[in-house]
Amino acid sequence: MDKLITISIIMATLRISTPLILGALGGVFSERSGVVNIALEGIMLMGAFGAVVATYYTGNPWIGIIFAMIVGALTAYIHAIVSIKYRANQVVSGTAINILAVGLTIFLLRILFNVEGTSPSVKKLPQWFIPGTDYAFNPIVYIALALVTISWIVLYKTSLGLRIRTVGEHPHAADTVGINVYKIRYLSVIISGVLAGLAGAHLSIGEGTVFVREMTNGRGFIALAAMIFGKFHPVGAMAAALFFGYFEAVQINLAGLIIGGVEIPSQFIQMLPYIVTIIVLAGFMGKSRPPAADGIPYDKGER
Amino acid sequence: MNKKNNQKRLLMQNLKKQLIPVLAVLLALLIGMIILLIAKRNPIEAYIALFKGSFGDLSRFGDTLQRSTPIIFTGLAVAFAFRCGLFNIGVEGQLLIGALVSAYVGYYVKGLPMIVHLPLTIISGMIAAGIWAAIPAILKAYRGVHEVITTIMLNYIAISLLAYSIETLRNSPIPKTPDILDSAKLAKLGEFLPFFKDSSVNIGFVLAIVTCFLVYFILWKTVLGYEVRAVGYSPLAAEDGGIKISKNIIYAMIISGMLAGLGGVEGVLGLKHSLVSGLYDGYGFEGIAVALLANNNPIGIIISGILLGSLSSGGLYMDMAANVPQDIIKIIQALIIFFVVANQIVRFIVYGKKKEVLL
Numbered sequence: 001m002d003k004l005i006t007i008s009i010i011m012a013t014l015r016i017s018t019p020l021i022l023g024a025l026g027g028v029f030s031e032r033s034g035v036v037n038i039a040l041e042g043i044m045l046m047g048a049f050g051a052v053v054a055t056y057y058t059g060n061p062w063i064g065i066i067f068a069m070i071v072g073a074l075t076a077y078i079h080a081i082v083s084i085k086y087r088a089n090q091v092v093s094g095t096a097i098n099i100l101a102v103g104l105t106i107f108l109l110r111i112l113f114n115v116e117g118t119s120p121s122v123k124k125l126p127q128w129f130i131p132g133t134d135y136a137f138n139p140i141v142y143i144a145l146a147l148v149t150i151s152w153i154v155l156y157k158t159s160l161g162l163r164i165r166t167v168g169e170h171p172h173a174a175d176t177v178g179i180n181v182y183k184i185r186y187l188s189v190i191i192s193g194v195l196a197g198l199a200g201a202h203l204s205i206g207e208g209t210v211f212v213r214e215m216t217n218g219r220g221f222i223a224l225a226a227m228i229f230g231k232f233h234p235v236g237a238m239a240a241a242l243f244f245g246y247f248e249a250v251q252i253n254l255a256g257l258i259i260g261g262v263e264i265p266s267q268f269i270q271m272l273p274y275i276v277t278i279i280v281l282a283g284f285m286g287k288s289r290p291p292a293a294d295g296i297p298y299d300k301g302e303r
Numbered sequence: 304m305n306k307k308n309n310q311k312r313l314l315m316q317n318l319k320k321q322l323i324p325v326l327a328v329l330l331a332l333l334i335g336m337i338i339l340l341i342a343k344r345n346p347i348e349a350y351i352a353l354f355k356g357s358f359g360d361l362s363r364f365g366d367t368l369q370r371s372t373p374i375i376f377t378g379l380a381v382a383f384a385f386r387c388g389l390f391n392i393g394v395e396g397q398l399l400i401g402a403l404v405s406a407y408v409g410y411y412v413k414g415l416p417m418i419v420h421l422p423l424t425i426i427s428g429m430i431a432a433g434i435w436a437a438i439p440a441i442l443k444a445y446r447g448v449h450e451v452i453t454t455i456m457l458n459y460i461a462i463s464l465l466a467y468s469i470e471t472l473r474n475s476p477i478p479k480t481p482d483i484l485d486s487a488k489l490a491k492l493g494e495f496l497p498f499f500k501d502s503s504v505n506i507g508f509v510l511a512i513v514t515c516f517l518v519y520f521i522l523w524k525t526v527l528g529y530e531v532r533a534v535g536y537s538p539l540a541a542e543d544g545g546i547k548i549s550k551n552i553i554y555a556m557i558i559s560g561m562l563a564g565l566g567g568v569e570g571v572l573g574l575k576h577s578l579v580s581g582l583y584d585g586y587g588f589e590g591i592a593v594a595l596l597a598n599n600n601p602i603g604i605i606i607s608g609i610l611l612g613s614l615s616s617g618g619l620y621m622d623m624a625a626n627v628p629q630d631i632i633k634i635i636q637a638l639i640i641f642f643v644v645a646n647q648i649v650r651f652i653v654y655g656k657k658k659e660v661l662l
Binding site: 107268283 | 338342343390392446448451452453455456457459460463464466467470471585588591592595628630631632633634636637638640641644645647648
């Protein structure tokens with residue numbers, strides 16, 4: 001067991017969890033306002049790509065971060081238009097975003113850089129040391145942790161947060177007291193895009209120097225799972241993201257793990273976050289209830 | 304007189320509604336052209352190459368039919384669940400489980416004649432996929448868990464199971480399982496139709512077409528289909544009419560899963576003859592586009608399946624002949640989905656009216 005909690009595993013857990021935390025926070029904003037956002041996966045991918053493109057052309061990874069957030073916001077905006085203005089099925093719209101992101105990023109890799117699956121190498125984000133230690137993370141890790149607190153304050157201590165939550169629970173009541181349901185939902189979905197875009201930047205220029213096709217590899221969906229596991233709450237989402245991140249971090253150490261004389265294959269350890277999510281959803285580990293109006297398009301004229 | 308006018312208007316509106324998928328495809332192709340122009344590629348050249356690549360000669364046409372086969376199955380799977388008001392985003396995983404189990408049965412069950420082994424392999428793949436789909440169905444019916452998240456999770460579990468099976472069964476440097484026995488293979492159509500002899504289209508395609516009609520029959524000519532549609536149309540009204548919601552949710556998901564599983568079975572028995580990693584990646588999601596485009600009509604799925612299949616099967620040729628990245632196809636697919644689900648955009652662009660009553 002001594003191999004399962006070491007400094008290097010804790011460091012790896014934080015690094016691996018960062019995009020999950022950011023994605024899950026994005027999910028919290030979007031779903032709290034009543035818009036299901038399975039597009040997180042695609043938005044993250046677009047963010048990762050945007051970060052590399054901007055860094056490539058400017059040589060400055062900070063501009064890469066900003067551009068990733070802009071690309072994330074724009075991608076989320078498409079989801080918002082289709083699902084809020086045109087009241088389309090939000091899951092279908094999210095699926096289309098995910099397909100679009102995969103296609104568009106690979107297409108643009110060829111058009112911009114004339115390469116097949118991996119972008120040219122760009123400048124990486126700096127590593128910031130934790131004061132007084134030899135341990136360092138890229139800035140997005142710290143930003144993500146700060147954003148957990150900020151999101152909590154915004155959602156629970158400001159009138160904007162109250163509006164977001166009200167719109168997700170009972171849009172008609174919110175409308176009656178003069179809250180613009182559409183505006184709040186647009187804003188929330190765009191915030192989720194900014195956060196997921198930032199998560200993408202962490203993957204491409206935070207942890208590496210290149211964009212690789214389909215590099216998010218399901219992290220957007222795990223972030224979604226973390227959001228549910230965390231009961232649609234920023235702090236809960238972070239805890240769940242750290243939990244999932246930990247399992248990925250210890251996978252290497254768990255390879256060859258023997259329980260009751262049987263060696264557990266690594267693929268089964270990979271399944272763990274998904275299995276845990278299903279168990280949680282089924283209500284066997286505390287019920288996670290989505291906002292009442294989650295996934296239902298709002299129609300002002302309908303009563 | 305007034306009544307006649309009314310009928311005429313309704314007929315026109317109905318016609319406009321039927322035209323939505325066609326217009327959605329045309330608009331998506333148009334935007335694809337604009338993207339290609341921005342990317343400094345010749346869109347006309349690209350689309351001609353795309354057409355040649357999928358319909359240029361009989362063997363290419365056969366390959367297009369093969370490419371359409373799995374997405375006809377996944378399209379049927381999505382449509383069947385949709386009819387019950389369920390969104391089965393898990394077709395991806397159910398397809399893989401179907402493929403996985405048929406690869407095991409096709410390789411390990413030995414000494415049976417084809418007439419027994421082939422149906423056994425197909426049915427076991429189908430049943431396994433049906434059971435896989437039953438998990439989210441039972442959770443939805445009895446614990447109220449939304450099927451979208453559970454099926455996404457099950458997709459990733461299926462991917463890991465596939466990776467595990469390939470790693471433990473492989474007997475060569477190539478990441479694939481051993482070939483299935485001849486008695487479990489779906490014959491190529493070229494064996495019966497000489498003009499298809501160079502193409503990969505197999506009996507699986509015929510099976511897909513037959514399944515489309517079968518699903519149509521189930522949905523509109525049986526009590527089960529009636530109940531499934533009633534639940535999808537209005538769960539509460541159906542319940543008032545004495546139809547059990549939970550039972551129908553479970554049946555609809557299991558049938559949906561079995562249909563998705565057949566897509567994977569065709570991949571193993573008809574095309575690859577073994578379990579290969581990355582087999583049919585994304586075909587579940589393509590099925591969503593196929594189903595939406597056909598308005599969840601099983602017969603329409605034959606057309607939409609072949610249409611989307613032809614876009615993808617011509618992609619590689621277009622890539623080589625016109626130097627256009629074949630991933631433009633994915634972009635066009637996504638646009639088609641957007642335009643079908645947000646069809647007011649199409650109405651606005653084509654008919655110039657902001658809102659239309661009665662649609």
